[in-house]
Amino acid sequence: MALLEATGIVKSFGKLTALNDAGLVVSENEFHGLIGPNGSGKSTLMKCVAGAETPTAGAIRFAGNDITGLSPADRARAGMSLKFQITSVFPALTLYDNILLSLQADTSLFGLMLSRSRGALHDQVMTMLEQFRLVHRAHEAAATLSHGQQQWLEIAMALAARPRLLLLDEPTGGMSLEERRVTGDLLQPIKSHCSLVIVEHDLDFIRDICDRLTVLDQGQVLATGSVADIQANSKVQEVYLRRA
Amino acid sequence: MMQIARTAPAKSAGAQRWAVLPFLEIGALVVALVLPLLLQDYLTVFATRVLILAIFAVSFDLVWGYAGIMSFGQALFFGAGGYGAALLARDLDVVSMLLILPAGIIIGLVFALFVGGFLLLGRHPASVIFVALGTLTGAYAADRLARGWYYLGGQNGIPSIPPMSLGSYDFTEGPAFYYFVLAILVVTYIGCRFLVRSQFGLALAGLRENEQRIAFFGYKVQHLKLIIFALGGAIAGLGGSLYAFHEGFVWPNILGVVISTQVVLYVLFGGSGTLIGAIIGAVVIEGVSFWLSDNYREIWPIILGGLLLLVILFRPSGLVSLLLSERERVGSFGRPPKGGHRGSS
Ligand SMILES: Nc1ncnc2c1ncn2[C@@H]1O[C@H](COP(=O)(O)OP(=O)(O)OP(=O)(O)O)[C@@H](O)[C@H]1O
Numbered sequence: 001m002a003l004l005e006a007t008g009i010v011k012s013f014g015k016l017t018a019l020n021d022a023g024l025v026v027s028e029n030e031f032h033g034l035i036g037p038n039g040s041g042k043s044t045l046m047k048c049v050a051g052a053e054t055p056t057a058g059a060i061r062f063a064g065n066d067i068t069g070l071s072p073a074d075r076a077r078a079g080m081s082l083k084f085q086i087t088s089v090f091p092a093l094t095l096y097d098n099i100l101l102s103l104q105a106d107t108s109l110f111g112l113m114l115s116r117s118r119g120a121l122h123d124q125v126m127t128m129l130e131q132f133r134l135v136h137r138a139h140e141a142a143a144t145l146s147h148g149q150q151q152w153l154e155i156a157m158a159l160a161a162r163p164r165l166l167l168l169d170e171p172t173g174g175m176s177l178e179e180r181r182v183t184g185d186l187l188q189p190i191k192s193h194c195s196l197v198i199v200e201h202d203l204d205f206i207r208d209i210c211d212r213l214t215v216l217d218q219g220q221v222l223a224t225g226s227v228a229d230i231q232a233n234s235k236v237q238e239v240y241l242r243r244a
Numbered sequence: 245m246m247q248i249a250r251t252a253p254a255k256s257a258g259a260q261r262w263a264v265l266p267f268l269e270i271g272a273l274v275v276a277l278v279l280p281l282l283l284q285d286y287l288t289v290f291a292t293r294v295l296i297l298a299i300f301a302v303s304f305d306l307v308w309g310y311a312g313i314m315s316f317g318q319a320l321f322f323g324a325g326g327y328g329a330a331l332l333a334r335d336l337d338v339v340s341m342l343l344i345l346p347a348g349i350i351i352g353l354v355f356a357l358f359v360g361g362f363l364l365l366g367r368h369p370a371s372v373i374f375v376a377l378g379t380l381t382g383a384y385a386a387d388r389l390a391r392g393w394y395y396l397g398g399q400n401g402i403p404s405i406p407p408m409s410l411g412s413y414d415f416t417e418g419p420a421f422y423y424f425v426l427a428i429l430v431v432t433y434i435g436c437r438f439l440v441r442s443q444f445g446l447a448l449a450g451l452r453e454n455e456q457r458i459a460f461f462g463y464k465v466q467h468l469k470l471i472i473f474a475l476g477g478a479i480a481g482l483g484g485s486l487y488a489f490h491e492g493f494v495w496p497n498i499l500g501v502v503i504s505t506q507v508v509l510y511v512l513f514g515g516s517g518t519l520i521g522a523i524i525g526a527v528v529i530e531g532v533s534f535w536l537s538d539n540y541r542e543i544w545p546i547i548l549g550g551l552l553l554l555v556i557l558f559r560p561s562g563l564v565s566l567l568l569s570e571r572e573r574v575g576s577f578g579r580p581p582k583g584g585h586r587g588s589s
């Protein structure tokens with residue numbers, strides 16, 4: 001059974017139809033690439049899945065439950081985690097506290113007041129920072145990081161909550177080639193416990209890490225399938241050649 | 245990796261050495277403790293009033309400075325506590341401190357839960373402007389209501405409130421009342437400090453900086469806001485009940501827009517998002533106004549206004565930012581586990 005099943009998603013902004021009967025199916029432990037030209041609706045589809053936008057029509061099922069009407073917080077509690085296209089770390093807080101903020105989200109408010117989970121989460125915070133090569137700056141403000149490092153911090157924050165589905169919208173935007181490579185390495189190990197939907201313009205990067213792809217064009221799914229199938233698909237080639 | 249982890253605490257320990265906040269706090273406490281010994285009685289009365297306003301300022305700072313909620317009608321809760329205490333004394337002859345202060349807290353809490361429930365709850369997060377105007381309107385309406393309502397004494401308010409008592413002791417204005425208010429301020433301060441430095445405080449920092457983002461972590465943002473708003477209301481109510489008994493009367497102004505704005509200025513001037521800043525702001529603004537109004541009878545409001553503008557223009561993080569770094573103001577929330585071998589600050 002699929003972990004995520006979004007079907008018949010329509011999203012209109014006034015007269016503009018950003019998504020027109022789009023869909024997305026992702027299985028457990030699958031890395032799924034969402035590609036398409038600028039403005040094709042990739043971010044909008046991600047937001048509909050995570051609950052940042054309410055679709056005009058369509059249904060979203062996650063882990064067997066209909067989540068179409070759930071709030072973002074409830075979706076997060078169900079195991080979804082989103083990194084927005086626009087980086088949104090907490091610049092004034094230390095890296096350590098950025099991660100802790102994400103990790104402690106399911107401690108009760110009363111528990112938070114008494115700082116009940118502070119000690120227990122310490123090792124997890126440090127592990128995340130180590131994994132993302134940020135541990136030496138644990139106690140500096142996030143604002144002092146380079147753009148690429150901020151993206152890593154955000155991925156670390158999104159992953160810290162141990163989601164079942166991670167949604168990443170252009171995580172490598174503004175990164176150097178080397179940083180991109182490292183990002184790929186950082187994402188590989190999560191496959192054992194997490195599915196991934198990733199939006200990227202860097203097709204080489206997508207090819208390297210994804211199992212399956214969905215191609216959007218003008219709010220509709222142009223094709224979906226294995227990486228090899230998509231590469232061989234003539235309609236897809238046409239769209240990319242037309243825009244290139 | 246372990247080695248890398250061990251270098252972290254060394255660094256933060258270095259940062260700790262430069263911490264100025266504890267010095268500021270202890271310094272302020274020492275000054276507050278010796279003050280009545282140096283002041284004439286009428287000035288001690290004035291200083292007591294300022295400390296009560298400082299409690300009020302802390303309540304607003306929690307809500308605005310820490311949680312980013314624009315509660316521009318905070319006097320509603322202060323005034324409600326004050327009127328509630330006054331009515332208890334007038335109509336039910338209740339003057340025992342052990343009843344009055346809890347009553348002030350509960351009245352502030354209930355009013356804030358009511359107003360906050362209306363303004364902050366809902367499927368979609370309330371906009372900043374909606375909350376700012378909603379609270380402001382609340383204070384304005386309460387002020388008008390009190391002015392027109394005979395039961396609340398109309399324009400004149402409720403005069404001749406008897407002194408608050410503890411057992412057979414009556415607290416009349418003077419050094420005893422001063423130290424009593426100081427003790428309450430200190431307890432409130434310590435409680436709030438504990439809260440804003442807890443993991444809950446980290447959640448508040450997240451709320452303040454990016455409300456939408458923490459919703460995507462799974463935080464119940466509305467609940468978080470309502471809790472801090474209610475707590476702010478409770479503290480304001482406590483301040484209001486003290487004010488009523490210290491002054492011996494209440495009148496509609498303590499509910500209204502003017503004192504709501506005043507508390508915004510205290511916090512802005514002293515430094516929002518630091519509890520000590522709220523207190524310093526209240527003390528400095530009230531102290532300077534007092535001195536100016538004595539020495540420059542006509543033009544003192546203009547001088548005060550100019551001074552406020554200068555600070556807000558050149559020190560947007562308030563007076564305390566002269567001493568306190570931005571990093572220390574925001575603070576760190578992570579702690580190593582007790583007895584743990586690895587650490588962070
Ligand atoms: N909040 C909004 N209001 C109005 N129009 C919007 C909004 N969000 C997106 N759109 C429009 O919807 C369409 C799809 O936008 P979307 O951001 O999903 O594209 P995208 O595939 O992510 O593009 P990119 O590759 O540039 O990030 C665009 O035409 C965009 O202008």
Ligand SMILES: [Mg+2]
Binds near residue numbers: 042044
């Ligand atoms: Mg996009």
